[in-house]
Amino acid sequence: MRFTKLWLSDFRSYCQLDLDLPTGTSLFVGANGEGKTNLLEAIFYLATMGSFRVSTVSALVRTDSTVSEAVVRGEALAGERKLLIEAAIRHHGRSHFQMNRQRVRRRELLGRIPVSVFMPEDLTLVKGSPNDRRRYLDDALGQMEPRLDAVRSEVENILRQRNALLRGAGGRLSADVGTTLEVWDDKLAEAAEELVDARRMLAMRLGPRAAAAYGEIAGEMLPLEMSYECAWQGEGLGEALKRARSEDLRRGVSTVGPHRDDLSLMLDGRPVRTHASQGEQRSLALALRLAVHRELAEAVGQSPVLLLDDVFSELDPGRSRGVLRALHSEQTLLTSAGDLPADISYDARFRVTAGRVYREV
Template structure:
């Protein structure tokens, strides 16, 4: 599967762009701030209806008082099948999305274009808080099975409603509050346990893939363990919510549930967050992304589009070569602010300057 053409209108710093994208590896070079990452972001948005950088679509629209929407279009070839993906991003209103001129929802879109993105910021998967690792798992689950993205959305909506009730209660446990809490607790238990179980199964599948990828990238085999951690797992979510009710009422927020869970990663028996070196942490962050890439390839039966945003800038030559050997895709889009190593083979070279793209090779 690959993109053959991309059109942008008023997306980020692009007023108008039309570029043909070949198979194989395409490299986009240019100084920082010229729009390289914006190209990858547009591709990712067409595949997932979300950005890998921001949570709202408003900031994706070109900053201009006369511009109220951005349009992203892409032609995709999968085997002998051709598809046209189109997104209209609007200020202060829902985005409009079409596949082959037919309106679709996010749940219908996810999985149609498997895509993997690698970024320097991926280090937060290792060094950041639990929310970064939960997001990593949920993004993977959304592409593996779009129904699980609906479950995640349900959990978030239920939590908003439950937290609103807790705040409105003022810490008082009246009969009316108790009755409504029971309703939300039942809903959260059903959806929350389903989401947590999906994350737990994903962690088990990704553990051997991550260990293999780490060895390929770092050139060193170390024992690796991954486990999904739920403080409420032993007693079940329903009982945990009941036990935490007084604390929840006091604080006005839900203190237990899948929104507080984490993915534990140990390398050679030690926490990578606190005991791994910078090089080990970077290698592991890449290995985590690569593990999902390979999981998507197996589940979908297609080669996910690879988006590599300046990932070699922070790696030493040995690890860079390990990444190159490990990554395989029908189409790879790679950005670089600096000169590329002579070891990096590519099929097309583009220069990005002030929202314009020129093919040089």
């Protein structure tokens, strides 16, 4: 399972690009700001119809007053089948996606070419907000079971509608507001409980994988506890929404629900966010990504494409060797702005300069 070709037009820093992608490990080197990460982002976008860097797709269109859309095309092999995936990303209006010249929706594409991305910003998985950890779970679920990506979108839409109603109520519970809240509460409870059940089950499966991966990367085994935290689990979301209604009206926002949940991480009996060292936090962030990579590989029956964005820049040599031992894929795209660990071997080397890519080896 791998990409064989990548074409870009007005995507990020690239005016035009036509690139052959070999099997094995491809190394992309160059100074910061030359466009290395943009290549990985383009591959990720073709596989997921989303970015691992931004939520606003207009940022993917090259900055130029004459440019209104970016085009990303990729040719991939999924088993014996050849896939041509195309995306037209627009500054304004809806983007369009095709697979083998047929229009597709996001959930029809998710999981066809699974990808795993590792980047320095992954440290937010352990140090960042609960939203970072919820997205970690939701993105994994979307590739493993695309139907759940639609459920997540439904939950987000219901919450937007409910919050708009709460803001418009001005803190007063009129008969009309109460009736409409009941409707949104029922819809939210049904969709959210399905999403949260899936998140909780995934967290249970990922826990042992993350613990094993941490041992491989850090070179030592430490007890890792990973659990999904949901404040309304005992009573159900429907009852929790009723109990929180006065507070929701006062604040004009939904104060309980799946958008408030978190993934708890404890290493050696201590909260990772506040008590783990920098090295432990980085090792665990990589372990969390590696756990999803292995879970996804088992779910789809093939190893996902690996996207490694300058992941060795913040690791000591021992942890770098641990990462190398732990990662395996039919295709790996690796970027680096500096020196690489001596142990790294690659099948092709590319130089990235000012939005151009040259093969060196």
